[in-house]
Amino acid sequence: xxxxxxxxxxxxRFFGFSLLVVCSVLAxxxxxxxxxxxxxxxxxxxxxxxAAAAYVAAHLFHHVALDGDLLFHMSTQSAVKKxxxxxxxxxxxxxxxxxxTLFGYLNGDGSDGTAxxxxxxxGSKIASFGAFVVTVWVLARLVTRLRGLSTQILVSGVLFVxxxxxxxxxxxxxxxxxxxxxxxxxxxxxxxxxxxANVLAVVVGDGGTEITPAMAGSFVVNTVTVVVGAAAxxxxxxxxxxxxxxxxxxxASGSAV
Amino acid sequence: MADLLxxxxxxVRRGRKFSLAPTSLTLTDKSGIVGLFGQNGAGKTTLxxxxxxxxxxxxxxxxxRNGRVPAFLPDRPYLYEFLRVDETPxxxxxxxxxxxxxxxxxxxxxxxxxxxxxxxxxxxxxSEQLSLGLMLARRAEVYLFxxxxxxxxxxxxxxxxxxxxxxxxxxxxxVISTHLISGLESLFDEFAVLHEGRLLLHEPVDAxxxxxxxxxxxKKVVRGA
Numbered sequence: 471x472x473x474x475x476x477x478x479x480x481x482x483r484f485f486g487f488s489l490l491v492v493c494s495v496l497a498x499x500x501x502x503x504x505x506x507x508x509x510x511x512x513x514x515x516x517x518x519x520x521a522a523a524a525y526v527a528a529h530l531f532h533h534v535a536l537d538g539d540l541l542f543h544m545s546t547q548s549a550v551k552k553x554x555x556x557x558x559x560x561x562x563x564x565x566x567x568x569x570x571t572l573f574g575y576l577n578g579d580g581s582d583g584t585a586x587x588x589x590x591x592x593g594s595k596i597a598s599f600g601a602f603v604v605t606v607w608v609l610a611r612l613v614t615r616l617r618g619l620s621t622q623i624l625v626s627g628v629l630f631v632x633x634x635x636x637x638x639x640x641x642x643x644x645x646x647x648x649x650x651x652x653x654x655x656x657x658x659x660x661x662x663x664x665x666x667a668n669v670l671a672v673v674v675g676d677g678g679t680e681i682t683p684a685m686a687g688s689f690v691v692n693t694v695t696v697v698v699g700a701a702a703x704x705x706x707x708x709x710x711x712x713x714x715x716x717x718x719x720x721x722a723s724g725s726a727v
Numbered sequence: 728m729a730d731l732l733x734x735x736x737x738x739v740r741r742g743r744k745f746s747l748a749p750t751s752l753t754l755t756d757k758s759g760i761v762g763l764f765g766q767n768g769a770g771k772t773t774l775x776x777x778x779x780x781x782x783x784x785x786x787x788x789x790x791x792r793n794g795r796v797p798a799f800l801p802d803r804p805y806l807y808e809f810l811r812v813d814e815t816p817x818x819x820x821x822x823x824x825x826x827x828x829x830x831x832x833x834x835x836x837x838x839x840x841x842x843x844x845x846x847x848x849x850x851x852x853x854s855e856q857l858s859l860g861l862m863l864a865r866r867a868e869v870y871l872f873x874x875x876x877x878x879x880x881x882x883x884x885x886x887x888x889x890x891x892x893x894x895x896x897x898x899x900x901x902v903i904s905t906h907l908i909s910g911l912e913s914l915f916d917e918f919a920v921l922h923e924g925r926l927l928l929h930e931p932v933d934a935x936x937x938x939x940x941x942x943x944x945x946k947k948v949v950r951g952a
Binding site for chain 1: 741742779780781795796799801803805806807809810814818820822823824940
């Protein structure tokens with residue numbers, strides 16, 4: 471368990487501070503309920519969501535593409551364990567902050583969703599975080615061999631925007647968003663359907679509060695992204711690396727690295 | 728005599744350039760302490776990192792007994808600064824299946840470190856000694872130390888060398904990369920010279936000492952390259 475605790479400690483300061491900010495502002499918003507606290511709450515949601523995404527992306531990119539965290543890279547743990555150790559604590563921290571920001575959205579004016587709908591909203595949010603973590607990891611792997619940090623950031627950024635843009639376009643087409651009130655980004659009010667293009671919220675107004683196939687589509691796409699990305703890392707990237715020492719004698723059971 | 732590490736025409740490229748030209752090298756349980764010498768930019772760090780599995784190689788292969796990864800001490804700080812001194816070996820035992828917490832504790836006592844101190848609060852010199860000491864607690868067959876003697880005073884240098892000699896596994900091979908030769912001749916059993924990514928020499932030290940000493944040999948080999 472110690473290795474898990476150490477990974478958690480690496481991020482405790484950032485996520486602890488983010489939680490403190492968002493919870494304090496939420497408490498003030500609920501207690502006072504005036505325009506000032508409302509504006510503060512909107513800003514707190516936008517800032518913490520953006521900061522958490524940037525933090526997670528930077529940390530994963532530094533680890534995967536730039537070979538940061540030398541001690542961790544040198545360890546002889548399995549590829550599965552290394553992947554889990556690096557992604558799960560970040561994912562959980564992201565979820566903690568994200569689910570608090572969802573509170574206002576689900577409990578704002580006009581909220582009339584059923585328990586199933588609320589549960590779906592949290593599930594959709596959590597799947598979007600998982601998809602983001604895995605997408606950043608895979609993109610960082612793809613640009614590892616490019617020379618120069620700026621090229622790496624540029625190429626992975628373009629690929630990320632294209633991947634998310636494609637999903638927004640898909641939702642637009644499938645859900646006929648042209649005829650509805652919709653926006654891209656985080657929302658603090660209960661405006662409609664909680665959908666996500668990867669980590670980006672696509673908030674649709676006047677869409678009712680029923681879970682439709684189109685709405686479930688974003689959840690499915692993000693879940694598939696998590697599964698495919700994790701499989702690519704474990705079956706393709708980590709095995710394909712020419713960094714392994716081969717055995718001069720047959721590998722004894724349990725002693726191979 | 729058993730082979731502990733074999734490099735078979737190992738190649739590392741960065742773009743179209745060779746960081747390491749085809750390099751073959753064998754270390755055995757009789758190799759002892761091997762001095763890997765080369766000027767700055769000769770490829771010493773690339774070679775050690777490739778063997779430690781931190782850099783991809785494009786051609787050739789690296790073979791160790793049972794495929795075990797050698798213990799590697801990088802040339803920059805690698806320990807987590809937020810951990811206490813006594814927490815670090817316990818974490819390393821989770822990271823490496825050949826790690827001995829008992830030996831690590833013994834080394835920490837030898838260095839006279841306060842176990843309750845955070846790594847961040849150690850002096851630069853103490854932190855470097857701890858980094859080296861904790862890597863020695865791996866029961867590895869091959870140890871790779873990248874510039875452990877760079878920028879250390881003579882007293883610290885003696886402490887570092889004494890740690891390596893006392894705590895490395897029995898029968899292990901130790902590679903120490905450095906560009907300092909003077910005063911270290913008696914430490915090494917084998918002498919290797921890397922120049923512009925090519926391994927130009929790998930010989931037992933005894934023969935070279937009779938032939939003018941290590942420093943002269945190094946200059947001769949590099950100038951003749």
